[in-house]
Amino acid sequence: MSDPILRLEGVYTNIAQYHILQGVDLEVPRGAVTMLLGRNGVGKTTTLRTIIGHWRAHQGRVLLDGQDITRMPTPAIARAGVGFVPEDMGIFANLTVEENMVLAAASGPIDGARLDWVFQAFPPLKTFWKSEAGNLSGGQKQMLSIARAMVEERRLYLIDEPTKGLAPAIVSTMARALRELKAQGASILLVEQNFSVARALGDTACVMDDGRIVWSGEMRELATDASLQERLMGLSMEAH
Amino acid sequence: MSMAPEHAPTMARLSLAQRLAPWMPVLLVPLLVVAGLLAIPNTSSWLTLTVSGLAMGMMIFLMASGLTLVFGLMDVINFGHGAFVSVGAFVGVSVLLMLGGMTGAPSLALNLAAMGLAVIGAMLATGAMGWAFEKVIVKPVYGHHLKQILVTMGGLIVVEQLIIVLWGPEEIYISRPEALKGAITFAGAALEKYRLVAVGLGLVVFAAMRWTLRRTKIGLIVRAGVENGEMVQALGYRLRLVFVGVFIAGSALAGLGGVMWGLYQEVVSAHMGNQAMILIFIVVIIGGLGSVEGCFIGALLVGLMQNYVAFLEPKVALISNIGLMVAILMWRPMGMIPVVKAK
Ligand SMILES: Nc1ncnc2c1ncn2[C@@H]1O[C@H](COP(=O)(O)OP(=O)(O)OP(=O)(O)O)[C@@H](O)[C@H]1O
Ligand SMILES: [Mg+2]
Numbered sequence: 001m002s003d004p005i006l007r008l009e010g011v012y013t014n015i016a017q018y019h020i021l022q023g024v025d026l027e028v029p030r031g032a033v034t035m036l037l038g039r040n041g042v043g044k045t046t047t048l049r050t051i052i053g054h055w056r057a058h059q060g061r062v063l064l065d066g067q068d069i070t071r072m073p074t075p076a077i078a079r080a081g082v083g084f085v086p087e088d089m090g091i092f093a094n095l096t097v098e099e100n101m102v103l104a105a106a107s108g109p110i111d112g113a114r115l116d117w118v119f120q121a122f123p124p125l126k127t128f129w130k131s132e133a134g135n136l137s138g139g140q141k142q143m144l145s146i147a148r149a150m151v152e153e154r155r156l157y158l159i160d161e162p163t164k165g166l167a168p169a170i171v172s173t174m175a176r177a178l179r180e181l182k183a184q185g186a187s188i189l190l191v192e193q194n195f196s197v198a199r200a201l202g203d204t205a206c207v208m209d210d211g212r213i214v215w216s217g218e219m220r221e222l223a224t225d226a227s228l229q230e231r232l233m234g235l236s237m238e239a240h
Numbered sequence: 241m242s243m244a245p246e247h248a249p250t251m252a253r254l255s256l257a258q259r260l261a262p263w264m265p266v267l268l269v270p271l272l273v274v275a276g277l278l279a280i281p282n283t284s285s286w287l288t289l290t291v292s293g294l295a296m297g298m299m300i301f302l303m304a305s306g307l308t309l310v311f312g313l314m315d316v317i318n319f320g321h322g323a324f325v326s327v328g329a330f331v332g333v334s335v336l337l338m339l340g341g342m343t344g345a346p347s348l349a350l351n352l353a354a355m356g357l358a359v360i361g362a363m364l365a366t367g368a369m370g371w372a373f374e375k376v377i378v379k380p381v382y383g384h385h386l387k388q389i390l391v392t393m394g395g396l397i398v399v400e401q402l403i404i405v406l407w408g409p410e411e412i413y414i415s416r417p418e419a420l421k422g423a424i425t426f427a428g429a430a431l432e433k434y435r436l437v438a439v440g441l442g443l444v445v446f447a448a449m450r451w452t453l454r455r456t457k458i459g460l461i462v463r464a465g466v467e468n469g470e471m472v473q474a475l476g477y478r479l480r481l482v483f484v485g486v487f488i489a490g491s492a493l494a495g496l497g498g499v500m501w502g503l504y505q506e507v508v509s510a511h512m513g514n515q516a517m518i519l520i521f522i523v524v525i526i527g528g529l530g531s532v533e534g535c536f537i538g539a540l541l542v543g544l545m546q547n548y549v550a551f552l553e554p555k556v557a558l559i560s561n562i563g564l565m566v567a568i569l570m571w572r573p574m575g576m577i578p579v580v581k582a583k
Contacts, residue, residue: 052474078476090471092464093580099460106476134580148475 003066005030005156005187006051011060013043013050020046022211023060028156033178033188035198035219038208039233044191045087047208048158051189052084053077065155079106081155085162087191089145093134097125097144100133104148111152118147121177139170146174150181157181157188163197175200199223207232265537265576272541276548284429289547295435297543298442299504301536302497304520304527305449306490312466312530312579314483316378317385320392321494321520322513323373323399324366328495329502329512330407332362333414336503343417351417355499362499363492369399370491374484396514403510411509414502438500445493446536453532462486466530466579519546522561526568528575537576538568 006028013021021043028034036044049055051062053074062070069077078084092100101110101118119126122143128136133144142162149157162178163171175197182188182201192198198205202219215222215232222228260267273290280286307321335358336343342354377395381387415421416434423430453459461482465472469479494513501516502508523542527534542561549560568576 054470054474073478074470074473075476075478078474084474086471086474090468090474092467092471094467095460095464099464102457103460103464103472103477104475 002030004028005065007063009061011057013046013055013057020211024213026206026213028189030187031185032203033182033190033201035202035205036191042208043211044208045160048160083149083154083157085145085149085159087160089141091133091141096130097133098129101151104151118150122147139166160191163194269540272544287429289551291431292435293544293547295438297540298438299497299500300519300523301442301539303494304523304535305532306493308524308535309486310490313486317388318392319389320396322517323396324491324494325498325513325516326510328362328366328498329508330403331365332358332499333412333502333508335361346418348419351419359496359499362495366495367488367492370488374487400510411507413507416503449532522565526565526575528577528579530579531577534575534577
């Protein structure tokens with residue numbers, strides 16, 4: 001197997017006086033979907049924010065394709081090819097859908113074919129292209145947030161809970177879009193609480209607890225082992 | 241729950257009040273003008289006051305527009321902004337005094353050329369000063385409001401003292417260029433030429449700012465950054481560089497406002513910027529922090545209010561603007577055009 005696209009080595013992150021990440025070791029293989037799972041508040045979002053550089057690792061290293069990005073400024077990490085979909089979606093509400101997308105295509109004008117693909121995955125974005133993003137529904141905002149990452153080819157996608165609070169019909173729209181992204185050979189690190197989505201999309205999985213990765217392996221293995229799930233996350237997927 | 245499918249939005253039938261709501265701030269300007277007409281019995285006085293209120297508003301807008309973006313973009317409270325107004329005025333006036341031949345000639349073209357040079361000189365000086373001010377004074381205190389207030393006020397005092405060192409402690413009197421003296425008569429009302437120039441210049445600057453913010457990528461980055469700077473960086477843009485650029489542009493605009501204001505009052509002093517800060521802050525707050533449109537409307541309201549009330553009841557002129565601020569904040573606590581902030 002080739003080198004991973006992303007590797008975290010013993011990452012510690014403090015927020016104010018709190019030690020949130022306490023030695024995270026994690027690998028995202030190239031061209032695969034890696035699920036980052038775990039109970040609420042264990043540090044999944046903090047891990048993604050540390051990778052993109054919103055929080056700084058106090059110890060340890062973050063390697064993108066072998067390159068040390070631990071101390072790189074956030075814009076440089078983004079330019080190095082990391083697409084980020086934050087947990088709160090990070091939509092620019094005062095800008096139109098179009099303006100949000102134009103900004104997301106940081107390296108130049110939006111590629112027409114790629115935009116068609118985005119529209120086909122998320123038709124409402126085409127309908128509301130000229131509307132202010134603040135007027136979109138919650139689900140449409142989430143579509144826009146993912147579409148912003150999809151609008152350019154990235155080396156790595158960091159996606160934080162894309163189905164949070166969405167109705168089942170929209171969850172499947174999201175899952176379909178992510179599956180298409182995966183089919184293009186994208187490397188994705190995905191935080192997801194919806195287990196059926198996690199099981200359907202994930203190739204590998206890392207489970208966090210208390211600021212550490214406590215288990216990592218094949219998603220298939222985790223999906224079929226109810227007692228392992230019970231032990232790692234306090235519930236079993238079969239119940240869902 | 242709404243049954244409208246998301247692919248085919250239907251337009252709800254809005255009442256007139258709902259349709260007007262987004263335009264209310266803009267409508268306040270004509271409303272105030274009409275109120276002025278009702279309160280001031282003499283139509284020609286009203287017209288004179290309206291033009292001078294608009295001119296004053298435009299100049300306040302020039303001085304305030306940079307401050308609102310600096311606050312919106314980086315959450316920086318700059319109490320030293322008035323320093324750029326003063327420095328701009330002194331540099332501009334110095335240039336005009338040097339170009340006495342051009343300003344004294346009764347030729348509109350020569351006069352405007354001299355003013356243009358004065359404005360360019362002032363904007364270059366205050367732009368450069370803004371760059372240094374950001375680097376030395378503002379950058380070390382990002383994220384600390386109290387320190388920002390103290391340090392930028394300190395910066396203002398230092399700049400005022402530097403002006404006194406360079407230009408002396410006395411106020412400098414300056415008369416307007418020859419062709420811009422006096423007034424034209426329109427519908428029986430005397431309209432000062434200089435004020436008409438100020439109105440025109442303010443409109444041009446406002447249109448240029450709006451165009452830049454709406455139609456260019458830099459403008460998009462600035463607007464997005466006002467809302468959620470963290471996300472702008474996660475998309476690959478170096479917000480700090482953009483902020484420095486905005487700080488420089490805002491300082492240069494304050495310098496431009498300072499020249500215009502100095503010529504309007506026909507006297508400049510080291511403290512004039514600080515004195516203007518009260519009105520500037522009122523305008524920035526009632527407009528909505530970070531909103532250029534709000535700042536523009538707020539400035540026009542303040543300018544008109546000040547002039548109407550000074551005519552009707554001179555003693556309460558300044559209070560009237562505080563009253564205006566209170567009324568607007570009771571109506572819209574985040575200002576007339578509130579900027580949605582992330583988190
Ligand atoms: N800005 C902050 N200040 C202080 N503590 C924080 C901050 N952000 C996160 N934390 C703490 O860090 C811990 C990890 O939070 P994080 O958001 O990474 O969890 P998570 O795994 O993403 O949880 P969830 O599944 O609920 O999204 C939590 O205990 C949280 O309270
Ligand atoms: Mg989270």
